[in-house]
Amino acid sequence: LLGRAAGAPAEAEPNAFRLTVRGESIFIAGRDDPGEPLRDDVSAGTLFGVYELLERVLGVRWLWPGELGTHVPAAANLVVPELDLVLAPALRHTRLRFGGLMSAEAGWSNPAAREKFIHDQLVWLRRHRLARGISLEYGHGFETWYERHAATHPEYFNLLPDGTRRSDPMYHGGEDRLISLSVAEPGVVTERIKEWSQQRTAQRPWVNGAENDTCGKCVCELCLAWDGEPATPAALARAKAAFAAGEPDWWKELGSVSDRYARFWMALQAEAQKTDPGATVLGYAYANYHEPPLRTRLNERIVVAIVPRLMYPWTAAKREAFRTQWAGWSAAGARLYLRPNYTLDGHAFPIWYADQLAEDFNFVHANGLIATDFDSLTSSFGAQGPTLYTLARLQQHPDWPAERILAEWYGAFGPAEAAVRAYGDLWRRVSAQVDDQTLKAVLQRTPDGGSWGRFYLIADGIFTPAVMAEAERLLAAARQAAGAQPTALRRVEFLEQGLRQAA
Known part of the structure; x- marks a missing residue:
């Protein structure tokens, strides 16, 4: 039944x-x-x-x-x-x-x-039981505010080093939707909760405290006072000089501004609790507020999206930084969800990070993970099958090690299992040899490549003719091992199609 x-x-x-x-x-x-x-x-x-x-x-x-x-x-x-x-x-x-x-x-x-x-x-x-049992479809929460409020409430928006309250002209031409807030301004909290009380639904009940798609750039006294380690007069002077000189990264002089955002979320929660005692607030650990707060304690009704500063290659240093970031936000008391971009990497090339992905996923599951939202699934199953299968399986079994998952995938190749595993091990070794210095060397001859969107321009520096020839040899061995078993043979042919597309 x-x-x-x-x-x-x-x-x-x-x-x-x-x-x-x-x-x-x-x-x-x-x-x-x-x-x-x-x-x-x-x-x-x-x-x-x-x-x-x-x-x-x-x-x-x-x-x-x-x-x-x-x-x-x-x-x-x-x-x-x-x-x-x-x-x-x-x-x-x-x-x-x-x-x-x-x-x-x-x-x-x-x-x-x-x-x-x-x-x-x-x-x-x-x-694979991918399911949104709750809605996390909140996104950057204040993109229309400047248009609606700038004339009557300029104090809602970042004070730039030149004394103006406008979107940073050196960031995407100063688009209004990319302005950051003066999050310590009480009126911002009042207005957000007013909107929330009028617009919340059963499907989207949380308060959206996610800043616009930019760094925190406000240098007003209120925001600086909320920082865990407020910028010194010398740092502010450097920020002003860098801004005046037209340096796009002037905001780096402010250091981490995570505490001001953590306090902002707590202020939103306190105001929302006047309407709903169980109010939950969502925010992003992002840009120059990706590090954990130094002085601000959060609670389980603050949900923070962690956007790892981690893209291919998965080096030990990057992974350690991510774990430190995650552990810090977890220790601060928030519940966390994983919102990475690293699955955008690789185009149709056989990059490998199944082992690292599983190890880090096991770690975050043990330290406060409640949800995931991966941007994006590139669907390169013929080239990245083991990694993508691992990714999907972890959503249902977040504590499973990579080898348990990979054994399922390889086992489906029947008599070709060992040969296909040898083929997968080639890509594991190739990716293990890639670090940021490798990419830097390749970029010297192909300066337009490097980002996830242009990886194909530099892929030949990793997937060299010799490497691709070895891959072809291993798949030929897998084809032979599959023998007359039709399903195993067709699955090996699927991998061959993935390799041809990469080549």
Whole structure:
């Protein structure tokens, strides 16, 4: 029996379910909300219960989108043991974005191929239980404020070193939406909570305290007084001189301004509690307030999005800095969600960070993680399959080590398992040899490359002809090992297609 027929509990958490096997009967009942089941913001508890049964009992694995990526082990007999499980997602919100450029119309052989892949990938994400049980769709929270409030309340906005209250002219030409706030100004708190009390919904109940997409740049006395280590007169003088000289990074002289934002979130919460005693505030650890606060204590109703300053290559120094950042915000008392950009890296090239990703994910799970939001899923399954499978599996099992997950992926290649593992190990070694100095050397001859959006311009400095030739040799060995096993052979051919695309 499924869903309502099995007695689904309406009061369950989003996407939660009960799976019971008793005698010859199977009962799967979960919280199922109205809406399209493939939408990740629609609770599909019964569906998740079915997936749990398929994985736990039949050993089904979803390697990548589509039929070829669906691994169903052969079995002469099916034995379903007695079970009685009540399960809910380990994380309240898990998301791998793939809209925008990732689903654009350019580059497809035809519109039907695009539509099929998008559908198959939605199914794949759902089978990995990616789900937004709560909404984190808040974004930068004050982008329209300057247009609406500058004339009547200029004090809401950053005081620049030249004494003006405007968007920094050296940052994207001074766009109004990119101005930072004077977060210590009491009127900012009052106005935000006024808006929140009028606009909040059951789906988006939290106070949005996320600054605009810029650094904290206010040098007014109120904001400086809120900083954990206020800028000295000498530092302010340097900031003013740098601003006057047209240096875009003048704000670095202010040091970390995390405490002013932490105090801002606490002030928002205090004001919101007058309306709702359980009010929760969301903010970002970002830009020049990415470091943990020095003096401000937060609480569990302050939710902070950590945007790691970590992109490929995953060096030990970068990872240690990220863990220090995460541990500091966790120790400050906030609940945290992971909002990285590093999955944008790599284009269609076989970069590898499965091991590092799992180790760091295990760490954040043990230190206050409640949600994830990855920007973005580039869908390079043929080139980055082990890493992307690890990424998806961790959303459901945040405490699993990489090797447990990778064993599932490699095991689906049957007689070619060992040969495909050798192929994956090549990319592990290649990526392990890359550090920032490697990229710096490549950039000397290709200065336009380097960022995630232009990685393809420098990829040949990593994936050299010799490396690609070795990859081809290893896949040829995997093809031979697959022999006459048709599914294993087709999966090896899928990897060959990924390698050809990278080449």
